[in-house]
Amino acid sequence: xxxxxxxxxxxxxxxxxxxxxxxxxxxxxxxxxxxxxxxxxxxxxxxxxxxxxxxxxxxxxxxxxxxxxxxxxxxxxxxxxxxxxxxxxxxxxxxxxxxxxxxxxxxxxxxxxxxxxxxxxxxxxxxxxxxxxxxxxxxxxxxxxxxxxxxxxxxxxxxxxxxxxxxxxxxxxxxxxxxxxxxxxxx
Amino acid sequence: xxxxxxxxxxxxxxxxxxxxxxxxxxxxxxxxxxxxxxxxxxxxxxxxxxxxxxxxxxxxxxxxxxxxxxxxxxxxxxxxxxxxxxxxxxxxxxxxxxxxx
Numbered sequence: 001x002x003x004x005x006x007x008x009x010x011x012x013x014x015x016x017x018x019x020x021x022x023x024x025x026x027x028x029x030x031x032x033x034x035x036x037x038x039x040x041x042x043x044x045x046x047x048x049x050x051x052x053x054x055x056x057x058x059x060x061x062x063x064x065x066x067x068x069x070x071x072x073x074x075x076x077x078x079x080x081x082x083x084x085x086x087x088x089x090x091x092x093x094x095x096x097x098x099x100x101x102x103x104x105x106x107x108x109x110x111x112x113x114x115x116x117x118x119x120x121x122x123x124x125x126x127x128x129x130x131x132x133x134x135x136x137x138x139x140x141x142x143x144x145x146x147x148x149x150x151x152x153x154x155x156x157x158x159x160x161x162x163x164x165x166x167x168x169x170x171x172x173x174x175x176x177x178x179x180x181x182x183x184x185x186x187x
Numbered sequence: 188x189x190x191x192x193x194x195x196x197x198x199x200x201x202x203x204x205x206x207x208x209x210x211x212x213x214x215x216x217x218x219x220x221x222x223x224x225x226x227x228x229x230x231x232x233x234x235x236x237x238x239x240x241x242x243x244x245x246x247x248x249x250x251x252x253x254x255x256x257x258x259x260x261x262x263x264x265x266x267x268x269x270x271x272x273x274x275x276x277x278x279x280x281x282x283x284x285x286x287x288x
Contacts, residue, residue: 021222021225021226024222024225025218025219025221025222028217028218028221028222029218032214032217032218033210033214036210036213036214036217037210040208040210046213049210049213050213050217050220053217054217054220054221054224057221058221058224058225058228061225118202118205118206119206121198121199121202121203122199122202122203122206124199125199125200125202125203126203128199144200144204145200145203145204147204172196175196176190176192176193176196179192179195179196180192
């Protein structure tokens with residue numbers, strides 16, 4: 001069993017607070033996969049990804065003393081990751097002029113060709129989402145791509161459940177408008 | 188009401204969810220990079236620390252300046268604004284030329 005798996009989150013956190021920095025690297029090893037996966041959903045950019053993930057773990061390190069243990073550590077770190085990704089989105093509202101037609105999405109289950117088409121579809125979705133506001137993009141990412149429930153999203157963002165529903169509805173409408181506009185232009 | 192774009196959106200979301208990006212390479216030695224950055228940040232002295240550290244020095248300079256000013260140039264009048272308040276030119280002139288204590 002790996003050293004990082006032998007210890008609980010709580011014991012590692014306690015060790016870090018007491019000055020054992022090495023213990024923090026075990027926490028990083030434990031959660032890096034999750035944080036990378038989540039950050040990638042937000043940024044879709046390998047260059048940005050490492051910086052965002054580093055910022056997440058540095059914030060975690062700096063604020064570890066504030067972790068009260070009311071909720072699981074995983075929830076706490078996810079919350080920090082989401083806020084860091086949101087800040088990154090706000091900083092970088094990307095606008096590309098790439099035009100693709102939504103109707104041309106031949107998605108199949110297998111084969112390399114199908115994989116390419118699926119990647120193109122994802123690229124197109126990300127392009128469409130880049131036209132949304134940072135908060136709209138965040139809510140779509142959490143609800144539709146990360147498949148979080150409204151309750152989970154509310155807990156992670158700090159918004160009320162009804163607020164999440166309203167924002168999700170508006171974000172979806174905004175995204176549909178982008179698709180419509182793109183389709184009209186491509187006709 | 189559901190329309191064509193709702194279906195298309197759902198299809199796009201489903202496709203995007205199914206794509207699992209290969210992030211193993213990006214995660215390689217990540218903990219080393221994070222620990223190095225933490226070490227670097229811990230060693231770096233923030234600029235505001237220098238301001239706080241220089242506060243006693245400025246306080247000492249201020250105290251010495253006050254002592255010197257009172258020792259070598261005592262105030263000539265209990266009320267330095269008195270000549271101005273009375274608007275008396277002669278008093279002003281005397282005050283400025285040091286003829287009046």
